[in-house]
Amino acid sequence: MSSDRIADGRTRLASTDIALGPLDGRYRSAAAPLVDYLSEAALNRDRIHVEVEWFIHLCERSVLPGLSPLSAEQKDGLRAIVLDFDADSAKELAEIEAVTVHDVKAVEYYIGRRLEALGLAELIPLVHFACTSEDINNLSYALGIKDATEEVWLPAAKDVVAKIKEMAAEHAETPMLSRTHGQPATPTTLGREMAVFAYRLGRQINRIENQQYLGKINGATGTYAAHVAAAPAVDWQEISRTFVSGLGLTWNPLTTQIENHDWQAELYADIARFNQILHSFAVDIWSYISIGYFKQIPVEGATGSSTMPHKVNPIRFENAEANLEISNGLLNTLGATLVQSRWQRDLTDSSSQRNIGVAYGHSVLALSNVLKGLGQLAVDTDRLAEDLDQNWEVLGEAIQTVMRAEGLGGAEGMENPYERLKDLTRGHRVDAERMQEFVSSLGLPADAEARLLKLTPDRYIGVAAQLAQEYSA
Template sequence: MTSIPLSSLTAVSPIDGRYSSKTESLRNVFSEYGLIRYRVTVEVRWLQYLSQHPAIGEVAPFSAVANSLLDQLVDDFTLEQALRIKEIERTTNHDVKAVEYLIKETIADNAELSAVSEFVHFACTSEDINNLSHALMLKEGRDNIVLPALQEIQQNLAAMGRDHANAAMLARTHGQTASPTTVGKEMANVAYRLERQMKQIAAVPMLGKINGAVGNYNAHLSAYPEIDWQAVAQEFIEQLGLDYNPYTTQIEPHDYMAELFDGLARSNTILIDYARDIWGYISLGYFKQKTIAGEVGSSTMPHKVNPIDFENAEGNMGIANALYGHLAAKLPISRWQRDLTDSTVLRNMGVGLGYSMIAYASLTKGMSKLQLNESKLSADLDNSWEVLAEPIQTVMRRYGIEEPYEKLKALTRGNVMDQATIQTFIDTLDMPEDAKTALKAMTPASYTGNAADQAQNI
């Protein structure tokens, strides 16, 4: 079969194909280029750190010119330089070693840096570089890409909660009519749940280690036994903006990653729940969807305006959660002091995030097209006077009327209720007239408790 060039049309994954415009922000972070870029960053910053350590006399503090060259390599790292690393890797068959060699090539013409080139990757195992790179990737992806996308959704939900705080809606439990709520309160429920998960995601510490081949600073201490390498590691890692993990094997054990992916999965689960509910409300007619000129709902039924954005979001978050589940279950497990099974799995961190970002874009688009159908909401409430059985029997309990629940059950269960039937029943009750008057003034649309207040306060 003839080979065809890679493009959004020929990509195997829809992340880089059909939905590439929705995942573009991830490329600079979670692509092979992104991983290489972070590896270069860690290697360079480690070399610069060593030059500042007073006990490492063989590496004098770098001049401004030398530091500028190194900073430029980090700050202006190019795709061409990443390709050069891949070219070197074809010879070394080792991706991290190829990074080391690229750095040495870059500094070869600077006498000051060339003289200490063997301190590039000093005392490091590849996983020292990799784990810090992965932590930096996840930190940038979480803080600058994923959380802002979730924040937009959460803010939209909260705004819908306030905007529709007073829009009474018939609730359904077990699919059956239940005590009314408001549309805004149902939106506020989701907004609050999502905000809580976002806080937990943001609070996950991004851990790192730089303690050598099995986590004991063996190589470090063999060269400089007088240095407190644990203190060095902690200071360096914290300078990178990460949190220090003092106890590891060759690999950072990835427990924090499991915490992060579990948190992301819980956020997605909340949003899947929301997408399914909105799908149902659209089906009931509680929401209409704004039509867009030129769009087609069905290839054969011209009238249809399908809730495709919510369906797309649900499907893609399901895929993301399947990946998050594997990442969270697999990554903390490694044979003895290290096996390589985490390596290939870690290259898929961006895949789960990619499907999430596709879903978030669809969800945001779908939410922007929603229009409340107040007439349908009112009609459903007007046809559901049986929901007032709850307040009536509750007030009956207050005034000592026997078997209130049973009497309302006999009146309403399986029977068609209307306002006249309910009010006739109230008239038969032995309770104060003001209590009867209050009950008779109640309608399904007014029986919403403090739903409006809760929605306004989100």
């Protein structure tokens, strides 16, 4: 059989130009911003960045005999190695790694090749000085994750929360029937329900914004043994602290060979919690669409169903659900895996961390779907009003509560309020006339009776509108 065919004769598609995963194929546009921070190429660029800055730092601190601060021109030249890293650079690095069969060692050689042109050939031994691979990797990952979170994930999450807050403010006073356990319950407002989700999601964003991104550079088992052997008089802990802090990270003073990744587990747990709350939101919106509270605005030329022309499917929210579940599956696995390491080091984290971008990508894709989906919704206030008017029995809570209060105040005939309303409303549809007849028959004090007779399902919303306005500002 021809080499361009697979077993059953179909055309073979294997190609470097065809993506295996959806984030690099169908959904590339949504996930693309993460490539700058969480791709393999970005990891290698950040490794070069860390190695170059460590080289400069050691010179600046003159930690070894013969070392002195570099000139501004030399530092600019070194940093240009990072700034000029491109597709051709990545190809060269891959060719070196094919020989070294070690990714970080390839970075060391890649930098070393460029030092002679900068007049620094005699300092090639200073590249990767006293470092184990994890010294470079943990800092590179921390930089990439920090930037991906702050530059891509958080802005996307904030856009979604801002949209939900906008809906909360717009519909703060739009009455809506609640459904607890799926059954008609005390009314709320649509805006307040949106505000609840905005508040919950906002709390997670606040936690993520205050996340620490830890890093270490302390040698093969975290003891600075090689550092002290080479320069015993140097305060290597201070050198390490100032270097890590200078990268914009939080110094971890005590580790094994690896930075123990606890901060990553904390971050992924918070993002996963945000994802799960957003998943609940997507399910609720889908459900409101299904009962007609929201109408979907058709997109010109778009097809809802391949066979049923009338349909506009809530695919944005369904896609969001699926991608949030995939993201959380990865985030939860990463959080559980990364905090464990056999003795001073094993390589389980190496393979695991290469999936961080995938976890982030599915979350970012879900955020994009939710934002687009919300932009294609219109509230059907007539449907909301109709639902409220068909469920006068929800006023039973108000009536029996007023009866309790008046009975405590000495009013006659207020016995067994809950039981009497249960007999009236449970399993029965009660219309406005029947409910008002019941209220009038109770013998309530005049002011209490007047309040209840004015009450309708759409007015029985407590301070829901106030809450929506307050927490959507």
